[in-house]
Amino acid sequence: MPSLCPIQVRYTTVMTLLVLMIVVVLGVSMDLAVRYRVRDEAFLNAEKAVLRWSAQVRSDHVPRPIPVSAGVDLVQVVDARGRITSSSPQTGRARLSMLRPEPGDRLRRRTECPPGKRCVLLTVDRVSPSADSPVVYAGAVEPSILATHDLEFIVAAAALIMTVMSGWLTWRITGRSLRPVQQQYRLASTTSHELRNPIAGLRVQLEEALLYPDHVNPRDTIQRALSTTDRLEAIVDDLLLLARLRGGESASHEAIDLGALVAEEAETTSHPVPVRVRVTGDVWVHGSRTQLIRLLSNLMSNARRHAEAGVIVCVTSGDGLAVVSVTDDGVGIDPADRERVFERFVRLEDGRRRDAAGSGLGLAISRDIAHAHRGTLRIEDSPRGARFVLRLPLMEGRQLPS
Incomplete structure (x- = not known):
């Protein structure tokens, strides 16, 4: 049987790499766009200040010192000889820049990066084309978003989170999408395994009858072949019922007196192991009579098969639920196997010893019927033997105190 896990891995890997490429491109574009916008806005503010x-x-009419405005706290006026004639308090005594624009290119942008200090974004303006024209500098220290790599760290973290989330979601979605296919593979594998033995036995019986007609009783061969055919038919019927239940096929529902149904089913099948039924109150549910009969029959047959002296079935209600417990006095089921017995074709050693012809589908069908009725079926603790507990929603309008 081919494994579908590599398919899930491939889909997840491809999608994760695709998302990674997209977020990297978007992240770099956003980083550049933010940096350009912040830098351009800083230069525009400086340009307005320098022109003013x-x-x-x-x-x-230049005051000394020059008052500053928000966003532009570095302003300096330098004459033609390079002397600072007026400045804002934040500039200190050193010139902001040595740039002196040419007469034909009076307005310039400049980034100055003094050693050991943060860069300064400046706009430089030559006041007039004359040779003795002063120059005005205006600007501010480079914003931290441009001076550090904090923006890149934020973008990278966001990209990583998006990539991991997309990978996780892809893994979950593909797993959920492939789960029915994985179940079909497992069903096909287990079904073929279970059918192989009776089919092989049937072939051996028929071939033996053909090869040794004088030594084989045809009547015995036909009887054994019919017995094997009955087992195959039972397996196929159970598989079809499982497929209908898990496929969501609807069945006609009606109001059912669960206590009466349990009592009838306990008396229907003749068996040396007695079944005692205890019903407390009126317990009504809404469901498929045929399916619930199949569920109860499976539970009682299973309990009788493993019981030593008897089986007790209790029907009660409480907290809006109908509760049916089927308890035998056998050896019980190990806690580690309590969920495994509900899997298809799973039969414990004691079950195979007591009923070699069983299909191993009864409990799987019973749990699916319970789920189809919005209920649960599980094995709970019991002082002795195994205790199967079925819980179904009570029919509205008929709930009575238990």
Whole structure:
């Protein structure tokens, strides 16, 4: 049987790599866009400030020191000889830049990075084309988003989270999508394994009858072949019922007196092991009579098969649920096997010893019927033997105190 896990791995890997490529491209684009926007806005603010102070220089109304505005705290006026004639308090005594624009290119942008200090974003304006024109510098220290790599770390973290989340979601979605196919593979494998033995036995019996007609009783061969055919038919019927239950096929539902149904089923089948039924109160459910009869029959047959002296079936209600417990006085079921016995074709050693012709599908069918009725079927602790407990929603309007 081919494994589908590599398919899930491949899908997840491809999708994760694709998402990684996309988020890397988007992350780099966003990083560049943010950096460009912040830098451009800083230069535009500096340009507005430098043009305003250039107008003040031309009219010879420059205060000392120069007051600053929000976002532009570095302003400096330098004459043609390179002397600082006026500045804002934050500039200190050193020139902000040695750049002196040419007369034909008066307005310039400049990034100055002094050693050991953060870079400064400046806009430089030559006040006039004349040779003795002063120059005005305006700007601010480079914002931390541009001076550090914090933005890249944030983008990388977001990209990593998105990639991991997409990989996890892809793994979950593909796993959920492939689960029915995986179940079909397992069903095909286990079914072929279970059918192989009776088919092989049937072939041996028929071939033996053909090869040794004088030594084989045809009547015995036909009887054994019919017995094997009955087992094959039972397996096929159970598989078809499982397929209908797990395929969501609807069955006609009706109001059912669960206590009466349990009592009838306990008396229907003749068996040397007695079944005692205890019903407390009126317990009504809404469901398929045929399916519930099959469920109860499976549980009682299983209990009788493993019981030593008898089986007790209790029907009660409480907390909005109908509760049916089927308890035998046999050797019980090990806690490690309590969930495994509900799997298809699983038969414990004691079950195979007591009934070699069983299909191993009865409990799987019983649990599926319980789920189809929005109920549960599980094995719970018991002082002796095994105790199967079925819980189904009570029919509305008929719930009575237990």
